[in-house]
Amino acid sequence: MTNLESRVLDFIREPGGEAELNELALTVFAHQYEQVPVYRRFCQRRGIEPAGVVRWEDIPALPADAFKHGLDAADRPHVFLSSGTTAGPEQRSRHAVESLAAYEASALAHFRAMVLADEPGPLATLVLGPTTISHPRSSLGRMFSWCADLCSNGDTLVAFDSDGRTDVAAAVTWLGEKSRESAPVLILAVTSALTAVFEALRDRHGPCRLPADSRIVDTGGRKGSAHALSPNGVLKAAWRWLHVPAYLCVNEYGMTEMFSQFYDDALESRASGRLSPRAKVGPPWVRTRIVDPATMEPVAPGTVGLLRHFDLANWESVSALQTLDLGREVGIGFELRGRAAGAEARGCSALVTEILDAGADGGA
Amino acid sequence: MRAIMAHDSQPLFEPPISTRDQLDSALRAAERCRRDVTAAYSTERIASALARAAADWLRPDEPLRCFAINEVARATGFHRDMVATGIDFIFSAVTANGLERLAQAEGEDDATGPGAVFYALAGNVPGQGVPAIARSLLTGSVAIVRDSERQPAITAAFRETLGRYEPALAAMVLPVAWSHRAGDRALESAVIEAAVRVELYGSDRTVADLAARYRADSSGVFELHGARVSAGLVAAGADVAKAARGFAVDVAMYEGRGCLTPHVILVEGDVARASALTDALGRELAACEARWPRARGSIEEERDRRRFIDDAEMSALAARSDRPDAEHCLIGPSGAWCVHQSSDPTIMLGPGLRCIRVAAVADRAAAIAALGAAKPLLAGVGVAGATGGDGTNASDDRGLSTALRTAGATLVCPAGRMQAPPVDWRPDARAVGTSRR
Numbered sequence: 003m004t005n006l007e008s009r010v011l012d013f014i015r016e017p018g019g020e021a022e023l024n025e026l027a028l029t030v031f032a033h034q035y036e037q038v039p040v041y042r043r044f045c046q047r048r049g050i051e052p053a054g055v056v057r058w059e060d061i062p063a064l065p066a067d068a069f070k071h072g073l074d075a076a077d078r079p080h081v082f083l084s085s086g087t088t089a090g091p092e093q094r095s096r097h098a099v100e101s102l103a104a105y106e107a108s109a110l111a112h113f114r115a116m117v118l119a120d121e122p123g124p125l126a127t128l129v130l131g132p133t134t135i136s137h138p139r140s141s142l143g144r145m146f147s148w149c150a151d152l153c154s155n156g157d158t159l160v161a162f163d164s165d166g167r168t169d170v171a172a173a174v175t176w177l178g179e180k181s182r183e184s185a186p187v188l189i190l191a192v193t194s195a196l197t198a199v200f201e202a203l204r205d206r207h208g209p210c211r212l213p214a215d216s217r218i219v220d221t222g223g224r225k226g227s228a229h230a231l232s233p234n235g236v237l238k239a240a241w242r243w244l245h246v247p248a249y250l251c252v253n254e255y256g257m258t259e260m261f262s263q264f265y266d267d268a269l270e271s272r273a274s275g276r277l278s279p280r281a282k283v284g285p286p287w288v289r290t291r292i293v294d295p296a297t298m299e300p301v302a303p304g305t306v307g308l309l310r311h312f313d314l315a316n317w318e319s320v321s322a323l324q325t326l327d328l329g330r331e332v333g334i335g336f337e338l339r340g341r342a343a344g345a346e347a348r349g350c351s352a353l354v355t356e357i358l359d360a361g362a363d364g365g366a
Numbered sequence: 367m368r369a370i371m372a373h374d375s376q377p378l379f380e381p382p383i384s385t386r387d388q389l390d391s392a393l394r395a396a397e398r399c400r401r402d403v404t405a406a407y408s409t410e411r412i413a414s415a416l417a418r419a420a421a422d423w424l425r426p427d428e429p430l431r432c433f434a435i436n437e438v439a440r441a442t443g444f445h446r447d448m449v450a451t452g453i454d455f456i457f458s459a460v461t462a463n464g465l466e467r468l469a470q471a472e473g474e475d476d477a478t479g480p481g482a483v484f485y486a487l488a489g490n491v492p493g494q495g496v497p498a499i500a501r502s503l504l505t506g507s508v509a510i511v512r513d514s515e516r517q518p519a520i521t522a523a524f525r526e527t528l529g530r531y532e533p534a535l536a537a538m539v540l541p542v543a544w545s546h547r548a549g550d551r552a553l554e555s556a557v558i559e560a561a562v563r564v565e566l567y568g569s570d571r572t573v574a575d576l577a578a579r580y581r582a583d584s585s586g587v588f589e590l591h592g593a594r595v596s597a598g599l600v601a602a603g604a605d606v607a608k609a610a611r612g613f614a615v616d617v618a619m620y621e622g623r624g625c626l627t628p629h630v631i632l633v634e635g636d637v638a639r640a641s642a643l644t645d646a647l648g649r650e651l652a653a654c655e656a657r658w659p660r661a662r663g664s665i666e667e668e669r670d671r672r673r674f675i676d677d678a679e680m681s682a683l684a685a686r687s688d689r690p691d692a693e694h695c696l697i698g699p700s701g702a703w704c705v706h707q708s709s710d711p712t713i714m715l716g717p718g719l720r721c722i723r724v725a726a727v728a729d730r731a732a733a734i735a736a737l738g739a740a741k742p743l744l745a746g747v748g749v750a751g752a753t754g755g756d757g758t759n760a761s762d763d764r765g766l767s768t769a770l771r772t773a774g775a776t777l778v779c780p781a782g783r784m785q786a787p788p789v790d791w792r793p794d795a796r797a798v799g800t801s802r803r
Contacts (some may be wrong), residue, residue: 040680043683044683065677067676070680071680072684295669295672295699296673308672326669326673326676327670
């Protein structure tokens, strides 16, 4: 373990204040500037060197899409690939590291804080998404596996295969069994798979009342092509079909390019007695700013802009990431207003002549 | 619509029709005039009136022109001087020759039907109503024109100008206004019922939505004009600096929102020549920015633009070690413009907003192949020609023009003139059959 990794892990275990974060962020930046040639050239294009940066806010944010252009050394032992659902399989992000320690520490610490804030004890766990076994190159799969191992009371069902198919029947049967028991349930799901389960309950099985304190973590939203409910749709369906209240539904926002995650603060804020509008909140070793896509300068509070993150857990690759996801500041976090997706074609004149069936006997 | 008044509070022009009663009354008057015009007016007389009205718009002191410039600049965010240039482009195309060609083309294709044609225009570029009006009047049709809410002025104002010379022709132009979002079902239905042909312009989604909405009310012919893509071509031997000067205008004009905006410029020759164009284009776009500061797009448009810039820069940075010349990226101060020299000559839509891709192609055949692959979405190709070193006269190379049209281009024009199509240009380069109700 390197000295820098130790320092990052120490910070994740016992987060320091702003000054400590700033100091560590600058050290991490200097390391990344040396170790990541593309990032170094990116900084040099802007005339920025580590010696001239004194605030973490001024560390150049690399476009997250840079991970599609071969950012990392080829021979690192741990390689994660994005699903390619947004831009096609040929445009997958690749995030490779020597050590998973910071990823694991970050993922579990923030999961505990945001999903287990009320200390529910061991949970029967349903995984409706990738795992390390089904998807060894999926960073989400790795995280789901860690989280399931952390929470499970030994009763875990993974109803998602390596082709990305959800075993809806098995999931519904399992949920039916759990509804007759007392141990609370944790569902870790990609939103599209969760939607499929809701639809099965709606169309064939009817509602299923899960034990008190059961909770749902979903991720992915409508990103990609799979059919998925909106965030509000998930909250309504969770109550209607599983009897899980909205404050126990936690949407996760994460990306392959970044080892830390953001979670809705609904559960955590309720557990801590804080009343605030639902927002995505990152861990103390992450900072998020919202910038104007035209000027790349920070926007006024409450204005929609692009999310820019700084994540110490990314110490081995690049910590300052400029995403194309839209958000706006809300409470102590932000509201996600749209994941990056393909642009709609614009223009004025592709001719798609249509002759209406009714009454038009002439042709173009 | 905002007040259409001059400073002395006299109405500058009649506002668009906004109620069912107004429409019924205007349609009756238009039909009377249409019968008179069809019986007594020669094509030359109609063309002459259109050309004279258009000429008024080229006078800097024309009040309607001044009003429209301000109004369009306000509604779109386009720089005022850019709008003024656009108005010059639009109205200088309405010439006797152009109108004659238009009349001939429409006549040959028998597109004329007695009755009314409804045009629902997009808000991306101003003045789309002008050629629509000309086409309708030359073919003896009534033109019902709904300008975008982003382009509220020009159709109604041009109608006023036309009325100075031929009131009967002006009466055959019916500007209408309603909000697509809020809608006015009674007025919309009446317009659609009255039209023998409906032409819808806008994004693919918009035209599809509108067609679905109007379908029930119409038995006429529908034409849907959605997204198209245009490109530039720098021929071998063309003056690169001159080409860049022209293409910079084509790229910047209307902030890249029109279907005639080039999104890719192909450069015949090697990578060094593409680099030379990239550098020259960067300089010219910088000059454009000083003259016409860029208008912002919506948050989603700006995000798409940022994606283009990020991708360009990352491609350039990633390619630097192995093929240092293949990828090259120039970004203006504060991201005002971006030129991405890419190894990929595929013709595809970019984000506009002064972002452009440049790619080298080995030879003419490779250029034609790349352009042809964009068919049927290809619209215009701006050409910096080679003959005599004059990079602005495509007609120097008729063979090239023919090849480009064969490849699918509906407009072939010199660099710098892509946003100034002739009045007889149509995206599909043909008229649509008569509606028989």
